[in-house]
Amino acid sequence: xxxxxxxxxxxxxxxxxxxxxxxxxxxxxxxxxxxxxxxxxxxxxxxxxxxxxxxxxxxxxxxxxxxxxxxxxxxxxxxxxxxxxxxxxxxxxxxxxxxxxxxxxxxxxxxxx
Amino acid sequence: xxxxxxxxxxxxxxxxxxxxxxxxxxxxxxxxxxxxxxxxxxxxxxxxxxxxxxxxxxxxxxxxxxxxxxxxxxxxxxxxxxxxxxxxxxxxxxxxxxxxxxxxxxxxxxxxx
Numbered sequence: 001x002x003x004x005x006x007x008x009x010x011x012x013x014x015x016x017x018x019x020x021x022x023x024x025x026x027x028x029x030x031x032x033x034x035x036x037x038x039x040x041x042x043x044x045x046x047x048x049x050x051x052x053x054x055x056x057x058x059x060x061x062x063x064x065x066x067x068x069x070x071x072x073x074x075x076x077x078x079x080x081x082x083x084x085x086x087x088x089x090x091x092x093x094x095x096x097x098x099x100x101x102x103x104x105x106x107x108x109x110x111x112x113x
Numbered sequence: 114x115x116x117x118x119x120x121x122x123x124x125x126x127x128x129x130x131x132x133x134x135x136x137x138x139x140x141x142x143x144x145x146x147x148x149x150x151x152x153x154x155x156x157x158x159x160x161x162x163x164x165x166x167x168x169x170x171x172x173x174x175x176x177x178x179x180x181x182x183x184x185x186x187x188x189x190x191x192x193x194x195x196x197x198x199x200x201x202x203x204x205x206x207x208x209x210x211x212x213x214x215x216x217x218x219x220x221x222x223x224x225x226x
């Protein structure tokens with residue numbers, strides 16, 4: 001059973017576009033949701049963290065969670081070439097240190113100038 | 114800004130050999146993790162570690178693997194008798210007490226020949 005599904009792309013957009021990245025999950029125990037950005041040959045870098053259904057905004061980034069549909073999204077407004085990276089969704093069942101994160105496969109985004 | 118560091122960046126070994134991957138977590142963090150990412154696949158949880166004990170481990174983390182905090186700053190992953198399928202990027206992560214936000218290192222690329 002694939003717990004977290006994420007379209008790997010690649011996704012190519014022009015600079016300034018709005019980007020929508022999505023993940024679905026099957027395990028209703030997941031309650032905490034994260035988006036990581038990973039540049040080539042680097043480790044994942046935390047972008048957004050949320051635990052409730054609804055939207056959370058941070059600058060050009062908005063994370064959206066719909067627990068009833070088991071669906072999460074990351075929106076990037078006014079995309080920049082520096083946003084070109086792989087975006088990984090991750091989730092966990094518990095909000096405590098030591099808990100495993102379950103990742104999606106990642107979506108590769110390319111923003112052209 | 115504090116960061117997780119990992120050495121070496123690339124390790125090449127022969128099948129059947131033992132390797133030790135090293136990590137220096139963020140200095141005030143108490144929870145440590147290892148993940149791996151086989152080329153083209155998801156980032157997968159291996160193990161979490163706290164207070165000199167394993168907190169949680171996945172089914173991947175079998176008797177071939179072990180973790181250790183040999184001193185106050187390093188955290189190591191030992192892989193005994195490496196197999197071809199152990200070839201992957203290995204990421205170390207750390208988190209603080211009471212926080213499940215995990216900060217990742219840049220990874221060690223392990224190539225088993």
